Amino acid sequence: MSAYVETPDAASKVNYLTNGWTWQSWLLTGDHKRIAMLYLISITVFFALGGAFAAAIRLELMTPRGDLMEAETYNKVFTMHGVIMIFFFLIPSVPATLGNFLIPLMVGAKDLAFPKINLLSWYLYIIGGILGLYVAVSGGVDTGWTFYTPYSSTYSNSAVIATAMGAFVAGFSSILTGLNFIVTIHKMRAPGLTWGRLPLFVWAHYATSLIQLLGTPVVAITLVLMMLERGFRIGFFDPALGGDPVLFQHLFWFYSHPAVYIMILPGMGVISEIVTCYSKKSVFGYEFIAGSSLAIAILGFFVWGHHMFVAGQSTYAGMVFSLITFAVAVPSAVKVFNWAATMYKGSISWDTPMLYAMGFMGLFTIGGVTGVMLATMALDLHMHDTYFVVAHFHYVMVGGMVMAFMGGLHFWWSKMTGRSYPEMAGRVSAFLVFIGFNLTFFPQFIVGYLGMPRRYHAYPDEFQVYHVMSTAGAGVLGIGYLLPAIYFTYSLFAGKRVTDPNPVNAKGLEWTVPTPPPTENFIVPPVVTEEVYAYAEQEEKSLV
Amino acid sequence: MDQHQEHHVAPSSMYYAIFAILICCTGLTYFVWTIDLGFLNIVVALSIAIFKATLVIRYFMHVKWSPILSKMAVATSLVFLGILLVLLSMDYASRGWQPKSTGWEKHQVTQ
Amino acid sequence: MSDHSAVLDAHQDEHVAHQFANAKQQYESSNLGMWLFLMTEVMFFGGMFGAYVIYRTWYPEAFKIASTATNVPLGAMNTVVLIVSSLTMALAVQSAQLGKKKMLVWMIILTMFFGAWFLGVKAIEYSEKWHHHHVPGANFIWEGDGGREVQILYCLYFAMTGMHAVHMVVGLGIMTWLLLTAIKGHYTPKYYNPVEICGLYWHFVDIVWIFLFPMLYLI
Numbered sequence: 001m002s003a004y005v006e007t008p009d010a011a012s013k014v015n016y017l018t019n020g021w022t023w024q025s026w027l028l029t030g031d032h033k034r035i036a037m038l039y040l041i042s043i044t045v046f047f048a049l050g051g052a053f054a055a056a057i058r059l060e061l062m063t064p065r066g067d068l069m070e071a072e073t074y075n076k077v078f079t080m081h082g083v084i085m086i087f088f089f090l091i092p093s094v095p096a097t098l099g100n101f102l103i104p105l106m107v108g109a110k111d112l113a114f115p116k117i118n119l120l121s122w123y124l125y126i127i128g129g130i131l132g133l134y135v136a137v138s139g140g141v142d143t144g145w146t147f148y149t150p151y152s153s154t155y156s157n158s159a160v161i162a163t164a165m166g167a168f169v170a171g172f173s174s175i176l177t178g179l180n181f182i183v184t185i186h187k188m189r190a191p192g193l194t195w196g197r198l199p200l201f202v203w204a205h206y207a208t209s210l211i212q213l214l215g216t217p218v219v220a221i222t223l224v225l226m227m228l229e230r231g232f233r234i235g236f237f238d239p240a241l242g243g244d245p246v247l248f249q250h251l252f253w254f255y256s257h258p259a260v261y262i263m264i265l266p267g268m269g270v271i272s273e274i275v276t277c278y279s280k281k282s283v284f285g286y287e288f289i290a291g292s293s294l295a296i297a298i299l300g301f302f303v304w305g306h307h308m309f310v311a312g313q314s315t316y317a318g319m320v321f322s323l324i325t326f327a328v329a330v331p332s333a334v335k336v337f338n339w340a341a342t343m344y345k346g347s348i349s350w351d352t353p354m355l356y357a358m359g360f361m362g363l364f365t366i367g368g369v370t371g372v373m374l375a376t377m378a379l380d381l382h383m384h385d386t387y388f389v390v391a392h393f394h395y396v397m398v399g400g401m402v403m404a405f406m407g408g409l410h411f412w413w414s415k416m417t418g419r420s421y422p423e424m425a426g427r428v429s430a431f432l433v434f435i436g437f438n439l440t441f442f443p444q445f446i447v448g449y450l451g452m453p454r455r456y457h458a459y460p461d462e463f464q465v466y467h468v469m470s471t472a473g474a475g476v477l478g479i480g481y482l483l484p485a486i487y488f489t490y491s492l493f494a495g496k497r498v499t500d501p502n503p504v505n506a507k508g509l510e511w512t513v514p515t516p517p518p519t520e521n522f523i524v525p526p527v528v529t530e531e532v533y534a535y536a537e538q539e540e541k542s543l544v
Numbered sequence: 545m546d547q548h549q550e551h552h553v554a555p556s557s558m559y560y561a562i563f564a565i566l567i568c569c570t571g572l573t574y575f576v577w578t579i580d581l582g583f584l585n586i587v588v589a590l591s592i593a594i595f596k597a598t599l600v601i602r603y604f605m606h607v608k609w610s611p612i613l614s615k616m617a618v619a620t621s622l623v624f625l626g627i628l629l630v631l632l633s634m635d636y637a638s639r640g641w642q643p644k645s646t647g648w649e650k651h652q653v654t655q
Numbered sequence: 656m657s658d659h660s661a662v663l664d665a666h667q668d669e670h671v672a673h674q675f676a677n678a679k680q681q682y683e684s685s686n687l688g689m690w691l692f693l694m695t696e697v698m699f700f701g702g703m704f705g706a707y708v709i710y711r712t713w714y715p716e717a718f719k720i721a722s723t724a725t726n727v728p729l730g731a732m733n734t735v736v737l738i739v740s741s742l743t744m745a746l747a748v749q750s751a752q753l754g755k756k757k758m759l760v761w762m763i764i765l766t767m768f769f770g771a772w773f774l775g776v777k778a779i780e781y782s783e784k785w786h787h788h789h790v791p792g793a794n795f796i797w798e799g800d801g802g803r804e805v806q807i808l809y810c811l812y813f814a815m816t817g818m819h820a821v822h823m824v825v826g827l828g829i830m831t832w833l834l835l836t837a838i839k840g841h842y843t844p845k846y847y848n849p850v851e852i853c854g855l856y857w858h859f860v861d862i863v864w865i866f867l868f869p870m871l872y873l874i
Contacts, residue, residue: 188684556746
């Protein structure tokens with residue numbers, strides 16, 4: 001595919017991991033691959049922390065009485081779970097790790113367009129993360145991750161400003177990552193790599209970056225206004241000062257609804273790569289999958305009002321938001337159907353990444369369909385702020401994005417580290433995650449439909465059976481995540497070495513460079529002459 | 545390689561001309577403010593502001609001679625700002641509207 | 656371009672960073688990067704513009720009363736000052752394009768001078784507001800009708816002009832760096848994109864003020 005010429009001495013010995021061993025060579029690096037690894041380590045820490053808060057929530061909810069913690073402690077625990085998981089894990093998860101690592105490789109560039117800005121974005125993320133950690137140890141915050149006014153700006157006695165500041169700073173990290181991706185994708189593609197030949201992973205990240213650029217600044221200024229109101233009594237949202245609290249929700253969701261697509265689109269990009277590779281078939285309807293990413297990104301800006309059906313928003317505006325929300329189901333379904341059609345008559349191998357991808361498709365579909373239910377205004381009156389909503393977004397975020405992240409990590413692990421992981425353990429973990437996830441969150445659909453509201457630490461006795469199932473499932477899920485953490489760490493230091501540039505027989509420029517890639521990615525600048533996902537030609541060649 | 549050949553260098557006279565128009569527009573805004581036109585005051589003031597911004601974007605920021613991507617960036621920001629403002633106003637404009645009766649109250653009365 | 660060898664390219668352009676293939680790619684990338692950044696800036700101010708639109712329609716009377724207390728002559732002067740600084744900035748870019756180093760340095764100094772002038776006037780206005788108890792918060796006193804609604808306009812006034820002033824201060828910082836590098840003679844007709852993208856930022860801040868002036872002072 002590309003003109004990589006292997007010179008045994010220069011290329012195979014020094015790679016980006018062995019090019020420098022000092023702290024400075026990591027912490028002051030401009031190399032997108034090293035920055036991706038820095039991100040990988042830091043988001044894993046935050047994922048573990050957010051997971052610990054989730055475990056605390058599930059333990060508390062095992063019994064109907066609040067016997068593990070008080071209501072206020074519980075409020076802080078679920079808020080910290082939300083803040084950490086959303087701002088410090090889900091938003092940077094795939095883009096900042098896999099995206100950072102792979103986009104320059106996939107477009108045939110030596111690095112991202114602005115390596116220093118890329119490093120800056122990691123530092124901003126760390127500063128935001130430290131603020132988040134400071135809040136966690138200094139007494140917590142109890143507003144929910146949404147910071148709704150006037151509670152956040154007037155009544156809450158917790159560390160609202162520090163948390164909002166953390167989210168604000170992490171937001172700028174996200175903006176800079178998106179900016180870097182868009183410039184790189186526009187300007188640094190290898191000769192011959194036309195838009196129609198870009199991997200779908202790149203298309204998905206392009207759409208994600210658009211949301212990051214256009215949405216994040218709005219939530220940034222909204223949080224600033226909220227902090228001003230809290231700090232200096234400069235009223236923007238407080239009715240006592242003439243403001244409108246619903247305006248805060250509008251501005252907040254203008255970002256935060258598109259932000260849920262920041263948390264799913266990159267995952268969809270990962271799935272597109274995995275499904276085609278393990279079906280050994282060209283993707284079905286390339287243009288439609290690429291276009292649907294953009295469609296989701298753009299439609300995402302028209303639908304934020306569906307979070308506010310019962311918040312005092314006009315019924316008529318709600319109707320418009322509801323209708324447009326239904327429309328988002330179309331591009332999402334296009335993707336799922338196209339992946340299914342890609343697998344049709346493919347020669348499928350059930351390796352770990354493919355198992356995760358299958359999990360993604362099933363769970364994302366359930367999450368998406370329940371999303372359409374929630375977008376129906378009349379039904380939402382009943383289900384708003386119940387566990388049905390909790391189950392819905394966990395199906396999309398955890399069942400979707402985390403599954404995709406795990407799948408992608410397994411898929412590109414050998415490329416990123418030059419080591420292999422134990423395949424059997426990988427499959428076991430994929431099954432554990434799938435079973436544990438469903439056991440955790442499916443009962444929440446039922447208990448939510450029966451009327452259990454979210455954000456309560458105590459509940460009526462008749463809901464206990466569902467909560468016990470859910471807690472048991474969370475245990476299984478926890479083991480499912482712990483297992484990869486153990487074998488990946490093991491593999492990083494003692495795993496079997498991989499030197500084959502393309503161990504999974506996949507298509508794409510990232511598989512043409514040595515494993516692990518050298519610092520400059522491509523010794524000879526690649527030229528692309530082949531269509532994207534040309535697995536069919538590969539088959540023909542192997543037959544001949 | 546030479547940016548001379550690739551990039552348009554506008555003559556100083558153009559910059560001075562645009563500058564003169566901008567200053568005149570500011571004067572005009574100030575003048576219109578002194579007379580009371582009612583609602584039209586807002587329209588005039590904002591139209592002049594939009595006109596001025598257009599001049600700055602086209603000539604001072606060189607968008608007139610820029611590649612299509614710069615133009616698209618300008619257009620994209622305007623479109624998404626528009627989405628924010630329009631959908632926001634949609635809620636506030638329709639908040640007072642009462643849902644129209646489909647006649648079920650009457651039905652109840654006759655029973 | 657095509658008949659030059661890669662070695663010659665690298666030799667010609669000592670300013671090309673390692674990740675770029677040539678000066679053209681670097682120029683276009685940094686230009687696009689700045690435009691994308693300005694896109695996020697539009698949305699950043701857009702949140703406040705949205706709040707302004709809502710409260711302006713909610714409290715038209717209060718806004719009319721409140722804007723009578725703003726200092727229109729000072730605001731108009733600041734508008735002119737910023738337009739002048741935009742002109743000098745545009746001329747700075749042109750001087751860099753033509754390789755007139757001395758002119759470039761002077762134009763940057765002038766731009767900074769007018770930027771500082773703007774901030775000085777802004778400081779006078781703020782202290783005047785402080786003096787009249789027009790700064791929202793516990794200290795706010797409004798003699799006349801609709802104090803609560805009037806306060807909302809002042810909240811917007813301080814948030815929007817304050818955020819704009821922060822951008823001006825950042826702009827002055829960027830300009831200082833630009834001035835120092837320009838004095839050292841970093842910029843040639845072949846390599847002037849830092850001047851150009853700093854100019855884009857400066858013009859953007861000017862455009863924001865072009866809208867803030869009528870919105871907060873006049874209508």
